[in-house]
Amino acid sequence: EPEVTQTPSHQVTQMGQEVILRCVPISNHLYFYWYRQILGQKVEFLVSFYNNEISEKSEIFDDQFSVERPDGSNFTLKIRSTKLEDSAMYFCASSQLLSSNQPQHFGDGTRLSIL
């Protein structure tokens, strides 16, 4: 069964540095998402992406964050000038259509640790 893949599985970075989290969505999916989950807390929506542009973003997704689809397969989340509070699991997800009955399929996540 096709799946969403994320790399790296764990990223450790010094505060103030930039990180790029990478995702390869399922190949025939058109909608891509990034979520964040701080340890022990709920899943939080960051951003959705369709047709090479952001379609929705949350209050969390400020100027520190950016997303890009640099080629036909990768979908990246860049976090500039990282802060301690950016430490979390970051999940990428994709769905085939923007339809209410289309579940989002999640990657295994990247655990980001800011020191």
Add this chain to the structure above:
Amino acid sequence: GQNIDQPTEMTATEGAIVQINCTYQTSGFNGLFWYQQHAGEAPTFLSYNVLDGLEEKGRFSSFLSRSKGYSYLLLKELQMKDSASYLCAVTDSNYQLIWGAGTKLIIKP
């Protein structure tokens, strides 16, 4: 504001049945999802409801009442591997998934 409420934690016995409730208040409604999340892992899709009533999938069933803003996930014949968090999520009018905080289900032998 948008709000989804679930119990924080529940405990049940192996072989038994458990019902996890979810109530929601969102700007628009385009469906409700239940996801399972084991500790340190990604959420995995369990079920979807958009019309009132019960959807059954093997040991798992999910119910929806749109007029009450209420859903439940019913797990039968509980197994130890069912120990996980169960996340209720609602698709709002912008097709954005709004997540509950999850219910941690502990299964005891």
